[in-house]
Amino acid sequence: MAFERLTERLQEAFRRLSGRGKLSPADVDEALKEVRRALLEADVNFRVVKDLLERIRARAVGEEVLKSLTPAQQVIRIVRDELTALMGGEHAGIQFASRPPTVILLCGLQGSGKTTTAAKLAFRLKQQGRRPHLVAGDLYRPAAVDQLRVLAKQVGVPCHEGQGDPVEVAAQGVEAAAQAGADVVLVDTAGRLQIDSEMMEELRRTRDRIQPHEVLLVLDAMTGQEALNVARTFQEQMELTGLVLTKTDGDARGGAALSALAVTGKPIKFVGVGERIEQLEPFHPDRMASRILGMGDVLSLIERAEAAMDQEDAQRLAERIREADFTLEDFLEQLRQVRKMGPLDELLQMLPGLPAGAGSLKGLQVDERELKRVEAMIQSMTPQERRNPQIIDGSRRRRIAAGSGTQVQDVNRLLKQFEQTRALIRQMGQAGRRIRGGKGRKGWGGLFRGRR
Amino acid sequence: MSLWDRLRQGLARSRSGWVSQLKKAVAGGRGRIDEELLLELEESLLEADVGLDGAEAILDALREAAAKERPSTADEVLSLIRRLMTDQLSEHRRELHQPPEPPGVILLLGVNGSGKTTTAAKLAAQLGGRGKVILGACDTFRAAASDQLAEWGHRIGVDVVRQEPGSDPAAVAFDTVQAARARGMAWAILDTAGRLQTRTNLMKELEKIHRVVERALGRPADERLLVLDATVGQNGLSQARLFHETVPLTGLVVTKMDGTARGGILWAITRELGLPVKWIGVGEGLEDLQPFDPQAFVDALFAGDGSREVP
Numbered sequence: 001m002a003f004e005r006l007t008e009r010l011q012e013a014f015r016r017l018s019g020r021g022k023l024s025p026a027d028v029d030e031a032l033k034e035v036r037r038a039l040l041e042a043d044v045n046f047r048v049v050k051d052l053l054e055r056i057r058a059r060a061v062g063e064e065v066l067k068s069l070t071p072a073q074q075v076i077r078i079v080r081d082e083l084t085a086l087m088g089g090e091h092a093g094i095q096f097a098s099r100p101p102t103v104i105l106l107c108g109l110q111g112s113g114k115t116t117t118a119a120k121l122a123f124r125l126k127q128q129g130r131r132p133h134l135v136a137g138d139l140y141r142p143a144a145v146d147q148l149r150v151l152a153k154q155v156g157v158p159c160h161e162g163q164g165d166p167v168e169v170a171a172q173g174v175e176a177a178a179q180a181g182a183d184v185v186l187v188d189t190a191g192r193l194q195i196d197s198e199m200m201e202e203l204r205r206t207r208d209r210i211q212p213h214e215v216l217l218v219l220d221a222m223t224g225q226e227a228l229n230v231a232r233t234f235q236e237q238m239e240l241t242g243l244v245l246t247k248t249d250g251d252a253r254g255g256a257a258l259s260a261l262a263v264t265g266k267p268i269k270f271v272g273v274g275e276r277i278e279q280l281e282p283f284h285p286d287r288m289a290s291r292i293l294g295m296g297d298v299l300s301l302i303e304r305a306e307a308a309m310d311q312e313d314a315q316r317l318a319e320r321i322r323e324a325d326f327t328l329e330d331f332l333e334q335l336r337q338v339r340k341m342g343p344l345d346e347l348l349q350m351l352p353g354l355p356a357g358a359g360s361l362k363g364l365q366v367d368e369r370e371l372k373r374v375e376a377m378i379q380s381m382t383p384q385e386r387r388n389p390q391i392i393d394g395s396r397r398r399r400i401a402a403g404s405g406t407q408v409q410d411v412n413r414l415l416k417q418f419e420q421t422r423a424l425i426r427q428m429g430q431a432g433r434r435i436r437g438g439k440g441r442k443g444w445g446g447l448f449r450g451r452r
Numbered sequence: 453m454s455l456w457d458r459l460r461q462g463l464a465r466s467r468s469g470w471v472s473q474l475k476k477a478v479a480g481g482r483g484r485i486d487e488e489l490l491l492e493l494e495e496s497l498l499e500a501d502v503g504l505d506g507a508e509a510i511l512d513a514l515r516e517a518a519a520k521e522r523p524s525t526a527d528e529v530l531s532l533i534r535r536l537m538t539d540q541l542s543e544h545r546r547e548l549h550q551p552p553e554p555p556g557v558i559l560l561l562g563v564n565g566s567g568k569t570t571t572a573a574k575l576a577a578q579l580g581g582r583g584k585v586i587l588g589a590c591d592t593f594r595a596a597a598s599d600q601l602a603e604w605g606h607r608i609g610v611d612v613v614r615q616e617p618g619s620d621p622a623a624v625a626f627d628t629v630q631a632a633r634a635r636g637m638a639w640a641i642l643d644t645a646g647r648l649q650t651r652t653n654l655m656k657e658l659e660k661i662h663r664v665v666e667r668a669l670g671r672p673a674d675e676r677l678l679v680l681d682a683t684v685g686q687n688g689l690s691q692a693r694l695f696h697e698t699v700p701l702t703g704l705v706v707t708k709m710d711g712t713a714r715g716g717i718l719w720a721i722t723r724e725l726g727l728p729v730k731w732i733g734v735g736e737g738l739e740d741l742q743p744f745d746p747q748a749f750v751d752a753l754f755a756g757d758g759s760r761e762v763p
Contacts, residue, residue: 037504043685046498110708110736111565111681140736142603143596150595150617193711220565224501224685226713247564250648252687275564275593 023074028060031075035293042292044255045228048262056082080289086258087285092242092267094125097213100183101133103174105210107203107238108218109230110191113246113272115144117218118188119151120272120280125184126157133182134159135173137206138190139166148188154277158182166190166202171209187212194233204237214241216269219260221248227256228263235264245283246272253292328386331418332378335371376404377414389415485518485529493533500753502716503686509723510537534750540719541746544728549702551674555586555632555640557665559625560705561658561695562679564646567707567733569597571679572643573604574733574741582609584638588628589614590621590661591645601643608738611635621645621657622664629668642673649694662699672700677730679705680717688717692725701725707733710740714753 032053039049060078096102104121106114118134125132134152136159138144145161152159158180160173170187177185187210192199207215217234219227234240243264245257248271257268268283378386380403385392392400397411404411490511497507513536523529550556558575560568569591576585587605589598589612598614605612613628625642632640644661647654666672678695680688695701706715709732721727729744 040498040504041686043501043687046495109683109711111567113565141600142607143600146596146599147594154595193708195712220681220683222563222681222685222687222691223683224688224713224717225499226501226683226711227685229712230683247648249651250563250687251650251690252685256685 023060023063025057025061028057028075031060032057035075035079038293039255039258042253042255042294043222043224043227043259044292045225045259045262048228048259051262052082052086076293079293080286083258083289083292084285087261087288088267092269093282094184094214094269095241096184101174101178102184102214103187103210103212104184104214104216105187105189105207105212106216106218106244107189107234108191109193109220110141112191112218112220113244114138114191114218115147115151115188116275117216117244117246117270117272117280118148118186119155120277121270122152122157122184122186123155123277124270124280126155130183131181132157132184132186133177133180135170135177135185135187136161137166137170137173137187139163139169140190144188144190151277167205167209170206174210194230194237200233200237207238215239216242216244217260217264217266218244218246219256221245221254221256221271222250222252223256225259228259231260232263235266240264240266242266242269244268244270244272248272249274249279253294254288255292257288258292328378328381328389328418331421332375335374373404373406373410374414377401377406377411380404389418485515485523489529490515497716500714500716501685501688503689503720506716506720506723510540510719513540530754534754537719537753538746538750541722541729541749544703544722544726546703546728546730546744548730549674552671555629555637556675557629557632557669557673558639558641558675558677559662559665559673559699560641560643560677560679561699561701562646563648563681563691564594566646566679566681566684568646568679569600569604569643570736571705571707571731571733571741572601572641573608574738575731576604576610576639576641577608577738578741579639579641585610586628586632586635586637586640587612588624588640588642590624590628590642592617592619592621592624593645597643597645622661625661626664626668629665649691655694655698658695659698675702675730676700677703677705678727679707680721682706682709682715682732683711683713684717686717686720689720689724692721692727696725696727701727703728703730705729705731705733705741706744710734 035056036049036053039052040046044052056075056079059082060075063074063078094102094104106118108114115138122132122134134148134157136145136148138148149159149161158177160176162169162172166189170189174185174187187206189203189206190199192203194200215238217231217238217240219231223230231240231243243257243260243266245254245268248254261268268285268288270280271283271288273279273281377400380400381392381396385396385400392411392415397408400406400411401408493511493514494507497510498504502510510533514533517532517536518529521528521532523532560572560575562568572587576587579585587601587610589601591597591601592615595617598612598617602612602614604610611631613624613631615624615627621644628640628642631637642661642665644658645654647658649655662673662676676699678692678701680691684691692701692704704718704721704727706718706729709715718729722729729746729749731741732744732749734740734742
């Protein structure tokens, strides 16, 4: 579902069109049918879809078909531009108060990920050299306070707790944090339905008491059509300053983000990309637009890879691959790099055009213990074997297994995985060539370019 | 106030007036089912998260039924849709699967934040509570998840089997089944960590829990229930598919039905995978879990604007 190729389907719709000069209303309508399907499948609210299609139609009809693009590509570009425009220009971060502490209030439905997001934000701010404190304001869900306390400990920031009235607990927590020298105070709140007037009233009172500089709505990326009503009500009652989109690491296309944006006009400030504490990223409108359209998230992949990969290593690796000289040593090196980026299957989801490859990669998960065994096996090989794995016959396999404290089957599996990886990298090289305008040269970008 | 009243009330508060719009569309057609009406109906269904394919299936069925039954008024068209939608959800057995011998084991699965832990507690309370049920805290990953379940256990007087954070969830599952048997419990309910269905390594962990339960019990867990958030959109289908692939499901629990979300993805899921909805959650209290009743559910959906002009 994540890889439904809108471009391909549009290409189909446009087959009859090639060779003509301008996009006619009929052509555009044909194409927009597919766009509508893509947007609705991505859970963009149908009212938002309607508005959007009208705007796109107005813009697309009569437009010259550029020589460099196919009509399908051109429509996609218009759609993408519109989506990106709707989602705001540059990335908007936290607006810090001129007089610290900056107070940030997190709110949202049950299970949207407020507590986790609070901790992730604290981690991020701490990495940036700030002194964030957390306030545990969810006194309804059993053990929500314990959860935040445990996470705060992981992050290494103070967590303020209290009992009784959530409004008082929040106010006292902010006060205590300010006195203890916090420059940012993150206030977690209980999840609530936007139609629960009592609970919304409590949230408003909390806001009035602590006067937050940021009020962030935490929204699950898998939310359906309701995202519009949820965001609208929270906006009306809480005067949001921004949104956080969580659980974007799955295969949800995240149209909810677009609905929420359309109805609040507030920027998405961060997206949650995994369960680990560091997995919170700035929001990139262009990438989200591509994702909602089902075009994969190639740019994010490249950037993430760049951040994790040592550039020189990557360069060297790219060289090796170009020379079809990818050895077991490189494989080990690559496993270490990939581990820094997160699971491989997760990365592959962001890459369009690899549905077949992605399925065969289940064996390529990198976990800590497995990595140690792989390391031991590779180190039990002779330099000649590492460079030239074809020579590893049965007796060499037995020797390697004995030397590394593993079984012959483990060695077999390793060699098979190595071959798969080699094939995958070849595939990635090919996929990469299809992606124009990537940042290139570094990291996986370099890898893509490495193969011709 | 009955739970279905509460559900109806929740739906009534969705201001956009799903049903009034639907009724307007149907009334405008004066009982004729033409393309314009179908388009309007499609939009209403889309707004309820039924999805394009789901809406198409419902409308195809409507066309077919209308050709035979020839509804002549708007009300007749509406009641025809209601019947079709109810029928689709009624096809599969919804009763709780009775174990051949105690303890029966219920395994709860789902993505993060769908409401598994709360559902585990509610189910424990409804299946007899103290002396009848034991809970297993197999979510050893999320910070304080086992504390949350333990707190619930404390409130309802039910024992909770738990281990250190980070320990093997399959081991907790095994211990829970053993404890249930040793203490003569009727049910063991296993809460698992939330996981996105695309995380293959985490799905493997789930597979292992399922396997270990089967080994401990001598048969697979009697109920393998996917806990689904009612606000979920089209991704709900992917969730159902991939969890079903990993651990063959016996049904669904739909949570947070007290909001304005309409849970339209249920039609797509039941149609494609044949999975019945067994329970729905309509609030945060222990009693707010209800066996699923398709008729009442569809009635509530169609009574959405609070007016009762349509029976």
